[in-house]
Amino acid sequence: MSLTSLAITDFRSYGASRLDLSGGPVVLYGPNGSGKTNLLEAISLLTPGKGLRGATAAEMGRREPGEAMGRPWGIAATLATPDGEIKIGTGVQTMGAAARRIVRIDGETAQPGRMLEHLRPVWATPEQDRLFSDARADRLKFFDRLVFAAHPDHAAVVSNYEKALRERIRLLSDEERRPDPVWLDALEARLSEAGARAALNRVTALKALQDGINARADRPFPQADLGLEGPAEQMAQDGADEADILSMLGEGFVRARARDGAAGRSLFGPHRTDLTALHREKNRPAAEGSSGEQKALVLNLILAQTARLAQSTAQPVLLLDEAPAHLDEARRAALFDEIEMLGLQAFMTGTERDLFAALEGRAQFVSVSPLGLTL
Numbered sequence: 001m002s003l004t005s006l007a008i009t010d011f012r013s014y015g016a017s018r019l020d021l022s023g024g025p026v027v028l029y030g031p032n033g034s035g036k037t038n039l040l041e042a043i044s045l046l047t048p049g050k051g052l053r054g055a056t057a058a059e060m061g062r063r064e065p066g067e068a069m070g071r072p073w074g075i076a077a078t079l080a081t082p083d084g085e086i087k088i089g090t091g092v093q094t095m096g097a098a099a100r101r102i103v104r105i106d107g108e109t110a111q112p113g114r115m116l117e118h119l120r121p122v123w124a125t126p127e128q129d130r131l132f133s134d135a136r137a138d139r140l141k142f143f144d145r146l147v148f149a150a151h152p153d154h155a156a157v158v159s160n161y162e163k164a165l166r167e168r169i170r171l172l173s174d175e176e177r178r179p180d181p182v183w184l185d186a187l188e189a190r191l192s193e194a195g196a197r198a199a200l201n202r203v204t205a206l207k208a209l210q211d212g213i214n215a216r217a218d219r220p221f222p223q224a225d226l227g228l229e230g231p232a233e234q235m236a237q238d239g240a241d242e243a244d245i246l247s248m249l250g251e252g253f254v255r256a257r258a259r260d261g262a263a264g265r266s267l268f269g270p271h272r273t274d275l276t277a278l279h280r281e282k283n284r285p286a287a288e289g290s291s292g293e294q295k296a297l298v299l300n301l302i303l304a305q306t307a308r309l310a311q312s313t314a315q316p317v318l319l320l321d322e323a324p325a326h327l328d329e330a331r332r333a334a335l336f337d338e339i340e341m342l343g344l345q346a347f348m349t350g351t352e353r354d355l356f357a358a359l360e361g362r363a364q365f366v367s368v369s370p371l372g373l374t375l
């Protein structure tokens with residue numbers, strides 16, 4: 001599978017742009033602010049969620065100076081697959097309060113999750129450099145995205161969980177009315193069910209990811225020993241079955257009601273799980289590493305994930321924003337070789353073409369400038 005074309009309309013800094021792709025690695029080079037990350041963001045929207053910047057649909061619409069609201073936007077991609085050509089599109093048709101993302105596959109409106117049947121974008125961005133020293137919730141979101149690239153049902157599980165969590169806290173924090181006990185029980189049953197499934201998915205994905213990292217001991221990237229801290233994941237790791245995790249969560253939610261209501265937020269449940277990482281060679285928590293070390297650690301994790309997806313039936317597309325600029329030469333060469341070896345369609349950005357000199361003749365170079373995209 002590879003992306004063979006990408007058409008972007010009124011998205012961020014792009015008016016109407018089209019890129020025809022040869023299927024191999026793509027280097028996007030150009031000055032600061034020219035639209036390189038915007039292009040990666042467009043590709044990252046070809047998977048469920050809010051893309052690599054976590055932005056709202058309204059933020060992403062093109063805004064000319066003086067325009068208060070972004071324009072309706074669209075991204076259309078053509079994929080070459082063993083079963084023939086597939087067209088995937090996403091965008092919003094109206095802006096304002098009614099702005100809603102739409103996904104189309106071969107012209108038919110589809111659930112966003114269906115995009116995962118055709119491609120699985122995985123990305124590394126400069127924001128992830130401090131992943132292990134950032135807020136726990138961001139780290140979990142990052143990890144959950146890795147999980148759902150491997151287990152597509154995980155996206156819906158997490159989204160159901162979060163919806164029920166929001167409804168439950170609304171009920172518990174309502175000072176005017178006592179929560180309807182039947183409704184509260186029903187919500188907590190949904191939460192426990194989705195929470196137990198999420199924990200099991202995470203533990204399975206973590207194990208596979210760790211195996212992937214361990215298999216890469218010969219690469220010049222630091223290795224992480226990963227862990228998940230949370231009672232549901234702990235039970236899953238200890239071999240508990242889904243029903244036991246579900247009942248532990250159910251009891252926990254009931255016990256947490258008064259405290260959650262008073263705090264106005266949910267203090268119990270697998271949304272509070274943390275992803276931990278130890279820098280193996282240094283035997284220190286990843287959070288204590290330099291930003292360069294953290295970056296290399298996260299990149300190795302992303303590469304392990306992508307390599308694993310590439311060996312399965314999933315179709316990874318790797319998006320690397322400014323990654324090569326922060327790597328030393330040995331790591332940069334190893335990164336390029338790996339991308340080529342895995343036959344990955346990787347999109348890489350950098351301000352200078354020179355950074356990618358080793359890829360001349362092996363990748364498609366696209367100059368990104370305020371005037372547009374030039375092959």
Ligand SMILES: Nc1ncnc2c1ncn2[C@@H]1O[C@H](COP(=O)(O)OP(=O)(O)OP(=O)(O)O)[C@@H](O)[C@H]1O
Binds near residue numbers: 011034038039060063
């Ligand atoms: N909704 C929008 N409408 C119009 N322009 C936008 C919108 N959102 C962002 N931009 C513009 O996009 C540009 C940033 O693009 P982008 O982040 O892709 O740059 P870049 O090439 O990755 O730069 P750098 O090398 O600095 O990371 C900025 O000039 C910004 O004003």
